[in-house]
Each structure stands twice: as C-alpha cells, then as structure tokens.
Amino acid sequence: MSTHPQLSTPHRCALIEIVGADNLLTNAADRWCYGYDNSRRQGVPLAVAFVTSTAQVQQLLSYCHAERLPVTARGAGTGTTGATVPESDGIVIAFQRMNQIITIDPANRLARVQPGVINAQLQQAVGLYGFFWPPDPTSSAVCTIGGNLAHNSAGPRAVKYGTPRDNTLGLTAVTGDGTVIRTGVMTTKGVVGYDLTRLMIGSEGTLALITEATLKLTPAPAARRTIQITYADIHAAAAAVAAIMAQPITPCALEFMDAAAIAMVREYSDLGIGAEVGALLMVEVDGAVECVDGAAAAVTAAAQVAGMLVARVATTADEVAALWKTRKALSPALRHVAPKKINEDVVVPVAQMAQFVERLAALGREWGIRIVTFGHAGNGNIHVNVLPAAEYEFARARECVSAIFNTVIELGGTLSGEHGVGIEKREFIDRELTPAAVEMMWKIKQQFDPRGILNCGKTLPMSEEMR
C-alpha cells in the first residue's frame, strides 16, 4: 500500500492547521478505508480530513481551490454509484464527526442538523416530538443526512411523502472556491430569489458541500395498515398499481416483486406463498386511527383487478413483520445467487410498468441472463437486478443493462430514481438528458466550482467536460 501517492508536506501542514492533527488521516491503510462505497469501487485519497464546522469546510475549500487539490465529500459511504469514491490525487472531507442535531422546533415543524447526523438518529430524535423526516433509504440505520441530500435519496415512503427535495427548507453550503452560501427559508413558503436549495440537493457533491440543513418535518401518522396482495402474473400486479395510484388514497408504501423475485425468496425461506403466485404487492396506508381501515379497504378494492389471488391485511405488529419478511428476504437472497449482481434503480411511468417488465423478460431471454425485479411500484421506481451467473457473463450483463436503459428512455422513464449517477451511470445519462440541458449543467457547475475540484469525474456526462 505504500505505493499510493502521498500528501506533500506543505499540504499536510496546511490541512493540520485547519482541522488539527487528530482529524487528519494520512496513513495508507486508513486512507484505503475511506476510498470505497457500496459500488465496490475503490480509490485511495491522499488524506482524509474530518470536519466539525462550516468554518473548517470553508477554510479547507479555500485552500484546495488555491492549490487545485481535488475534494470528495463523504458521509457514511453507503452510496451505490461511486459518488464518494475519491480521486487518487485528492482528499476526502469526511462529515461523520459533524453530527449534531442543532435544533428540533416542533412548533415550526423543522429541524436544523449538521450533515453527519445518521438518518435513523434523526428519526428517533424527532419521533420523540411526534414527527418524522420522510426520506428513509434502506440504509437509514447508517447513512447520513448529508448523503441523503447529496443524492436526493428517497425510499418507499416517497410515493406519499416525497424525496429530500420536497422535505428540505434551506441549506448552508460551501462552494468550490470556499464561499459560504445560505439558501432557502425556515418556512414552508418562500419565493425570494432562485431555488438554489433544490439545485444543490441531488448534485452529488459536485456544486458545493452542505454543512447544515433545515429539514421540514412531518407529523407521524397515528396508525398504519400493511396489506400483502398476490397476483397470477406481473401484468395483473402492474394493472393493480395503476388502479391504486388513480384513486384518492395514496399509500405510504407500494412495493412489488416479480415472479423471479418470489421464486428467489422461496429458495431461501418459507414464506407460505404458493407456486401459483406470479407477482406480489406490499401496500401500506397510514393516517388517523379511525381512517386506516377504510383506507386499507379502498386500496384493496382498487387492487382487485383480474388476476388478483389473495389480499391479506395485517393488524398486529407480528403480522406486519411477517409480511415484510418476504420483501426483506430478497436482497440477501439475490447477493447469495449472484454476488456480482447489477442493481439498477430505473423509473418508468406507472402505466408503462407492465410493458417494461414484459420487455425486461424479452431482454433476459435475448441475452441469456437472469433478471429479477422488485421495487417502489407507486413511483414506477424499479430495481432491476441483472444476475450474471459467472464472471464470463459479466461483459454480456453490462450490454444487457445498456439495452435496458434504452428501453427505459423509450418508455418515457429516467435512468435513476434514487441511487444517482456517480461514476456508474455517467456514461449513460446523455441518452436521457438533452445536449442543451447538459451544457447548462456544466455552466452552472463552473459557477459553483470554477476550478472543478469538487468530485471530479462524477455525475455529469463526460462528453461535455472534454470540450
């Protein structure tokens, strides 16, 4: 590991001056641990600097701007696209020690937090006041609010409660030349100036580093009902999703699994789902105690399309846990079958889901590769798992993924619903974005980060960068 480039002595002195020796890692083994995320890519930065204040981030970025030193921001490293994998000639700014909940203000339905706060810790803290913050990625037990904002990460509740862009009121951030910028408001309305808050959310650390966020809180619903509904095939399930989304009760979760996903789970755990089941929906509704049974009935009635088999409403906590067991058993099962699975979080319009799943099956046959789908059906956000059985299938799997992306675009969808672009999807997104939009994004990037030090090589299509 000693072959990795080393931080120069002047750089080391300058960084220690800003964050202190205890907050700078320069040992190669330590640096290695801050060089990967859940994409399984690996980089090794020159150093890792732990920050605890906006002032430190401001000083670091001023210095890195002056020295043209690349910077990658990092929360918990749970992203799946390589967006936090650093350049070997740059540093990582790690936010995990900048983890204070500054204020919880129930009367104004907001919380002010530092970016290193863990999503689950925030939920617990605001839960004491009867609130929650809607974004709930699967990794909520470990992922940070800063990472959620950088990626606009959502999760199942987004179908009813929206994504971070819908649940953030304002930001403090530091741009690529070390300028502190404050955006947004403390209120749920505000139209003074341009919306820089949402521009920075989802920009994956390429425009500015978020050092504080004012989050909009939502009162926790008093009750919830969970319903598992089985279907003969995926077309019936897709028709049910469209019917559910066309009636007034919006579920707070609407997840689906295709036949291949159910078969996979069946191999690894006993879920009591018969062989006649070709697709499955998990639906949750929430609201006031006196409303949830009516809501569950309305959703179940909408879900009664031709091909529906059984709808089961859970009422006790144990029953709910049993129903979710099916869904939660899936990801480990998939990893077991195909450790190198490719999980793409594409989105298609809800009404096009049935057609999309049909075309996926055709693509699987054409490329001779197993494809398993599940995901957030209410948003049309489908996790397409392409499962190469062995190493030699990997290149073919990548080509199959490319064909899947073309299908998504044809159906009016988008290449990522919540994982983002990072490094993984960078070569594909100009299939979705028009050249004029990409050019405008690069121009905006240059205003925030004139020397291109923030997360180089991520997020925007490379075509334009080369101009």
Place this chain on the structure above:
Amino acid sequence: MSTHPQLSTPHRCALIEIVGADNLLTNAADRWCYGYDNSRRQGVPLAVAFVTSTAQVQQLLSYCHAERLPVTARGAGTGTTGATVPESDGIVIAFQRMNQIITIDPANRLARVQPGVINAQLQQAVGLYGFFWPPDPTSSAVCTIGGNLAHNSAGPRAVKYGTPRDNTLGLTAVTGDGTVIRTGVMTTKGVVGYDLTRLMIGSEGTLALITEATLKLTPAPAARRTIQITYADIHAAAAAVAAIMAQPITPCALEFMDAAAIAMVREYSDLGIGAEVGALLMVEVDGAVECVDGAAAAVTAAAQVAGMLVARVATTADEVAALWKTRKALSPALRHVAPKKINEDVVVPVAQMAQFVERLAALGREWGIRIVTFGHAGNGNIHVNVLPAAEYEFARARECVSAIFNTVIELGGTLSGEHGVGIEKREFIDRELTPAAVEMMWKIKQQFDPRGILNCGKTLPMSEEMR
C-alpha cells in the same frame, strides 16, 4: 400616446416573419393594454408578440438575443409585483394564445400543458378524471399556468399540498439566447443531473421562458369539512395555529383574520360575528368520507386553546359558502377604505406569528398608520395590508413597510411567500439574501441569459447588477 417609442421597421419585419402579422401588436393603444399588471405599474412595450409554439419562442429569443432586444413574458398579467411590466425599449411575448392542454394522463397522474392554459380550466379538465392541481391562487379563474410557474404562486391549499415547485415534474423552456432546454422527468422520482426544473420555477421569466410543463396531479379528496373558529385575541388564534400544525392532521386550508380585518368586514357586511371576537380562523380538512369528521374533530380539539370562543363546523354547501363569505368580503372592503393599500405577502415561522402580529400593531401605532392582517396562517404566510388614509400618508406608509420587512427578517421569515419580487420588492431582498447567494444567482442568470434580455430590472437585487 404617439410619443411612445416605436418598433423599428427591420424589427417589425423580423417579428412578423416569426409570428405572423395577426399575432403582432404595434399600435400604441394596444401596447398600453399589455404594459401593466396588478401592481398598478405601467410600461409600454415596443410590440406585443403572441406565440403558439416552442419553435416560435425559440426563433423570437434567438432574434432578440442577436438584436439585444429586451423581452418580458406575460400570461394573464395578474401578478402583483410588476414582474410582467415591460421595458419601453423591449417587447412583450404574450402566451395567452398558447393555451392547449396537450395530454391528461390519469394513470401516470400527470398533465402536459402549454403555459397559456388558465388555472381554472386545467382544474376543470383534470377534475373530470378525479384529479386536481394543487396551486390555487386567488386569481385562479383568470391566471395562467405559465404565470403560476414563473412566480411559484401557491394559495391556501399549499399548507397541505405544496407550491408549484412541489407539483411540477418537468419543463420545456427557451433560454435567453434561444436555446430550447428540456428538464425533469415524467415520473415522481428522478435524480439524473441537476434540478433545473425547480431553478426555473419562481425565476419570474428572468432565466428562460417556459413553453410546456408536465404537471403532477393529485387525486381529489372525496369530502371536505370547513370550520370557523373565533378567538378573544390574535395571540389565542396564533397559539391555536401552532397547536393545529403540531398534530398529525394537516388542514388543506388554515386562514386567519385579525381584529382589524374582522372590524373592516363588519363595516361592510353582516357576518354575525360579535364584538368580543378578536381573531378568526377558517380551517378546512379533506380526505375520505369516513375520515373528515374525525379530522375536523381533531383539528377543533387542537384549536381549543385558552381564549377560544366558538367553533362552528359547516356541513352543507350553503354553510361552507356562509363561512367563506367572511374571508372573501375582506379584500373588497380593504380596497374601499384604502384604494392605495399596500399588500405585502411576508412569511414568518408559524411559532413566531403571535410575536409578529404584536410588533405589527406597535409599528402601526409608531407610524400612525392602520394595518390589517389576514392570510395563510398554516404556512405563516401573512398578508400585511398597510392602509394609508390619504395621499400624504403614502411616503410614511412605505417607510413603515420597510420597518415591517426588517421585523420579518429578524423573526427568521421571508419577504415573499407567493407574490414574488418583480420590481416591487427588488430593493429590499438583499436584506434577506446573503451577498454570496445573490452573486451566485447573478452568475446563474448570466448562463441562461448571457445578454440580459429576459425581464431586465426584475427579481434579483440591483446592487449586484451594477458591478
């Protein structure tokens, strides 16, 4: 009127080439009619060009960019800030004839519309499918979707359903150099590239002209309950608002009127509200039929703070109409008393409302000017009406407004919740925005509109423009 500058012959020929002679107004009397909005400011443009397609807007802006000809976009001219009042050396692009609803897609909960569609027409059209589009400005019978998007105009329902930024999926727009840009997605999730959609919404025609929008539709609730609650004073009402917003049932409207507002209405109509009433809340809840009574009860229970007088739930359409009569009688009554009333739509955090209203009363006494407040309490969005009794009070009223703005900023609020900045608030907003944020906004403006032809002299603080 013949003294107004005239369009040069080459310009006239070029514009006729693009939109046709029938779609170009150059007569001074005609131009006058397209030179004002509800701010009562008046400009007279060189010409008014009616467009019907993105291609025409693209050609017009390419030409105006080449010729450095200023452009102001106009929907129905219902804005209150002068944002559609044109420069005398520029043209107006009028969108009222570009008014087609292109698609209503209930299965995907979206509608694609041209910018000249009237808000009420959209509501009627999507209502046939059981949906609505949440933004509902008071002017919804006449204002256009393009104007709603340009100003991020909301209305009472925003407290539950959000503003245009929360209810728009994607845009087609033409930037200041005539480039057509497509942004956003057709789905409720999407994280590919930067969020240019929300950046353009609320930018008041200074970044690009919107020529098509994909709007997110919401299923219409099956039932609604309207409650009128009276209080001994404004402090009790403000405490009730905070209590209502801290429990799980979010009303779909939460309006308030202070004692001065009630007194004013009492002078002009018989509302049966006793002299002991010092403040009034109008609350609406919506949802499934079996839920609204429970929701009304929950909200009414939360509203039962010390100082509450009477809560009346309306159940018939007539009763609802009677309750809203109080609220609707207000604006005409105010105009009657003070034709030159200054209506500012400031926002303060909900928990600071009582303090704000108290400080407003003190400012009214200090400046010797009558101040009446009402508005969207659930968002803290307060319409502060400063009522100069006569012409000679007008300068003093402006100074009083300036002091009110300082109070809003001190309390953590924002200077505009939904009317926007336009010309009216331009000189004030750098009290709210930091210099770094303003500088970034100007830099972004320059990327979209390199020659500054789009709505010159609006929206951003002038300080920076002069640099």
